[in-house]
Amino acid sequence: MQVVIVGAGQVGTLITATDSDEKNLLVSLLAKDVGVQRTVAIVEDGEYAPLFEAVGVDVAVNPREVTAEEIIRFTQEGQIENLSLVENRQAEVIEIEVTEESVLADRPINESITDLPSEVVIGAVTRGREFIVPRGETIIKPGDHVVLFVSTHILSEVMNAI
Structure with missing residues (x-):
């Protein structure tokens, strides 16, 4: 070479x-x-x-990780907009658009998070061009984009709920 x-x-x-x-x-x-x-x-x-x-x-x-991220994103039926694997695939950072059917929709975070596994953390919310720092009293609305930190082993359970 x-x-x-x-x-x-x-x-x-x-x-x-x-x-x-x-x-x-x-x-x-x-x-x-x-x-x-x-x-x-x-x-x-x-x-x-x-x-x-x-x-x-x-x-x-790492091409394999990038490929795995894309495959996971596509297999989640379009629910996930962005996905990254972290900590040797132990956790995932996902971005979703909240639908009206989501357990997150039209409820304060401190209420809706009780319907999700404890390994889920809401890291960010955007509404249009506005960035919202998520707090317990923050109400997530349909159409909001939410960044979640999720343990890999519960991703399917979380995706079914949101």
Whole structure:
């Protein structure tokens, strides 16, 4: 493998996508060292992603995790708008649009959350262009977008309720 970075100080972003995590890490770090502003590395071993970012790679992407996130999002019948797996797939961050049938609709959070498993945390609410910090007395309305933190093992139960 030969890597040539000409005019690296003028490169905005360098993406490394070789067949080796080690090569991707080395090339990314060398690129940063010669002045590349931002580096993105493909990481086949998902457990390495936090290490890549800890030592200076700006973004580490594991294609399997990205694919898994998309598959989960599509299998939830369009209910989930965005999804991210966190902590080695132990939890998920999901964004949903609240429907009129949802247990969250037209009720204060401190009341509606009792109908969900205890491992669910409401992290954010947006209504139109307005960001609402969720509090116990916040009333979620149909059409609101809600970000939830959910333990992976209860995702189906939560999706059935909301």
